[in-house]
Amino acid sequence: MSDLATDDYVDRLQRERGKKDEFFGDHPRSPVPAAERDGFDGLRYFEIDPALRFETPLDRFDDPDRITVETTRDDQQTYYDVGTFTVRVDDEPVTLHAFQSPDDETRLWVPFRDATSGTETYPAGRYLDLETPEDRVGDDWVVDFNTAYNPFCAYADAYECPLVPRDNWLDVAIRAGEKVPL
Numbered sequence: 001m002s003d004l005a006t007d008d009y010v011d012r013l014q015r016e017r018g019k020k021d022e023f024f025g026d027h028p029r030s031p032v033p034a035a036e037r038d039g040f041d042g043l044r045y046f047e048i049d050p051a052l053r054f055e056t057p058l059d060r061f062d063d064p065d066r067i068t069v070e071t072t073r074d075d076q077q078t079y080y081d082v083g084t085f086t087v088r089v090d091d092e093p094v095t096l097h098a099f100q101s102p103d104d105e106t107r108l109w110v111p112f113r114d115a116t117s118g119t120e121t122y123p124a125g126r127y128l129d130l131e132t133p134e135d136r137v138g139d140d141w142v143v144d145f146n147t148a149y150n151p152f153c154a155y156a157d158a159y160e161c162p163l164v165p166r167d168n169w170l171d172v173a174i175r176a177g178e179k180v181p182l
Contacts, residue, residue: 017043024155025042048176055142060082064083066080069099072161073160108141111126112168115170115173126178130142148177
């Protein structure tokens with residue numbers, strides 16, 4: 001990325017983070033409990049690192065497996081394991097499975113746990129949502145860890161969230177995106 005493109009990218013992400021902070025602090029549908037919103041000072045993030053944004057192909061499976069994912073409420077949800085992305089983080093190859101809801105073929109869900117889970121980030125893991133065409137560059141997908149977010153259940157027990165499948169438990173630290181909520 002050129003310096004100008006990097007500056008535009010960082011500015012765009014900072015604006016998106018500001019909008020999300022406003023939503024979490026003010027909106028009636030915020031996952032932050034109403035009693036805690038007055039003291040809400042915004043989400044905590046790692047510094048934006050353009051090196052943790054990847055344009056990469058999805059290695060699509062010919063016959064995606066239908067899998068069952070456990071949730072934070074001991075329930076289950078069904079997804080299709082549609083393929084994998086492989087990127088390099090700190091010179092280590094990282095493979096992530098991409099999942100699709102049976103109800104939404106336009107979006108990929110890429111949940112992950114990493115070496116920061118439970119210390120710097122939410123213990124149950126974080127999510128990436130990839131949608132067409134916003135997260136496409138030609139035939140490649142944009143896998144941007146700077147947009148990794150905590151599921152709503154990180155903020156309130158009232159929410160049920162799917163847990164990260166074991167295939168996406170990473171040994172490397174992904175120091176990008178949202179940090180553990182306070």
